[in-house]
Amino acid sequence: MTQPSSIPPGSPEATSRRVTLRIAAALSAVGLMAVFTDPCEAEAKITGILVPPVSEALTKFRVAIPAPALADLRARLGATRGPEKETVNDWSEGVPLATMEALTEYWRSGYDMRRLERRLNAVPQYRTRIDGLGIHFLHIQSKHPNALPIILTHGWPGSVIEFLKVVAPLTDPTAYGGKADDAFHVIVPSLPGFGFSDKPAERGWGLPRIARAWAVLMKRLGYTSYVAQGGDWGAGVTTWMAKQHVEGLKAIHLNLPILFPPPLEGEPSSEEKAALAKLQAYADNGSAYARLQGTRPQTIGYSLSDSPVGQAAWIYEKLVQWSDPNDAPALSRDEMLDNIMLYWLSNTAASSARLYFESFATDFSTQKLDIPVAVSVFPGELYRPLKVWGERAYSKLYYWNEVAKGGHFAAFEQPEIFVAELRRSFAQFR
Numbered sequence: 001m002t003q004p005s006s007i008p009p010g011s012p013e014a015t016s017r018r019v020t021l022r023i024a025a026a027l028s029a030v031g032l033m034a035v036f037t038d039p040c041e042a043e044a045k046i047t048g049i050l051v052p053p054v055s056e057a058l059t060k061f062r063v064a065i066p067a068p069a070l071a072d073l074r075a076r077l078g079a080t081r082g083p084e085k086e087t088v089n090d091w092s093e094g095v096p097l098a099t100m101e102a103l104t105e106y107w108r109s110g111y112d113m114r115r116l117e118r119r120l121n122a123v124p125q126y127r128t129r130i131d132g133l134g135i136h137f138l139h140i141q142s143k144h145p146n147a148l149p150i151i152l153t154h155g156w157p158g159s160v161i162e163f164l165k166v167v168a169p170l171t172d173p174t175a176y177g178g179k180a181d182d183a184f185h186v187i188v189p190s191l192p193g194f195g196f197s198d199k200p201a202e203r204g205w206g207l208p209r210i211a212r213a214w215a216v217l218m219k220r221l222g223y224t225s226y227v228a229q230g231g232d233w234g235a236g237v238t239t240w241m242a243k244q245h246v247e248g249l250k251a252i253h254l255n256l257p258i259l260f261p262p263p264l265e266g267e268p269s270s271e272e273k274a275a276l277a278k279l280q281a282y283a284d285n286g287s288a289y290a291r292l293q294g295t296r297p298q299t300i301g302y303s304l305s306d307s308p309v310g311q312a313a314w315i316y317e318k319l320v321q322w323s324d325p326n327d328a329p330a331l332s333r334d335e336m337l338d339n340i341m342l343y344w345l346s347n348t349a350a351s352s353a354r355l356y357f358e359s360f361a362t363d364f365s366t367q368k369l370d371i372p373v374a375v376s377v378f379p380g381e382l383y384r385p386l387k388v389w390g391e392r393a394y395s396k397l398y399y400w401n402e403v404a405k406g407g408h409f410a411a412f413e414q415p416e417i418f419v420a421e422l423r424r425s426f427a428q429f430r
Helices: 012-029 039-045 067-078 097-109 115-121 160-171 207-220 233-243 270-285 288-295 297-306 308-321 333-346 349-359 387-393 415-429
Strands: 125-130 133-140 148-153 184-189 226-230 249-254 373-377 397-402
Touching: 067 097, 067 308, 097 308, 097 333, 115 160, 115 333, 125 207, 133 160, 133 207, 148 160, 148 207, 148 233, 148 415, 160 184, 160 333, 160 415, 184 207, 207 233, 226 233, 226 415, 233 249, 249 415, 288 297, 288 349, 297 308, 297 349, 308 333, 373 387, 373 415, 387 397, 397 415
Parallel strands: 148 184, 148 226, 226 249, 249 373, 373 397
Antiparallel strands: 125 133, 133 184
């Protein structure tokens, strides 16, 4: 195609026109040009990453952030209207105004907005349709022939980003102080409604259904014998995989064992009373987000989907406050913004919150398990689970260890400790 004579080739106008035409072609491919008939209008409306439909085939996937989406994000960050300053001198009312303003300015003018794209595209990604839903996942195979397949599941407000720092040590242990016998094939799916997985359009995508979907994924990848790991919602999915005895699952590892309500027997011991007090403190002062997302995910979605600063604050507070306070800062601003960017660009505020609506008050609870269970307790976790509770719920609890540091986001905060725990936990299942 030749440029009109009024637009010199190579000029900014010509470049802009080519970009607009490419955007129009991409939108047409996914059927969105029926909504935006003007290519310039289509460009202006791009605020995130569009994910095309997928079949049951294992389809390669790469992240491509449209330039207009980044321009829109910068404009929104620059036009932020914040609240007044908090009336306290700590975080008890939420993220302090000055802290949030500094993060917003760094996000707008200091953070590399292409960083997320590069980090994700550095590992093999795929999408495949399972039970009617497109599921995004990382799949990194080890060069070691006897590697053990492991499926790692994230939670909220996390994502597959949590596991990027452990992929290489798990798949290539000899390069990170381990032995070839420590190797894993690593599979990291995005939960339904998170990241680049599809958003459920119907009720029913709770933990039991996700657990069954993960079993389908592992079978589709050709793995007939494997282990599973998770924390937060990932612990819930992993627990339900074990409860359902999904085909091929040999053992599980949890860094947040779902032992609430705790399996008490008789009068609680002093140790149990201390753990119960911490659980009660969380319920009283730290669980409002879960109650809101579990009852009105659609309503909160309007605010978070429209305001990048609102979305960032909603996630940033948890990333900071749920990390180990004795090891701060465990996560860098860039790492936290990578995770926040994924939520923003995929527009998954409401769809990720909807998992609370589906499962928080029902499936996310103590389950009796009779397959091998390993647990690593990180000191900065929301509460301190007790081994005696694990023994009452998990009849084949074979490993329980309390590590030196780390919090709720175990792999994200302490990748070396996390990797060491998985190596020890699953050594006997190779």
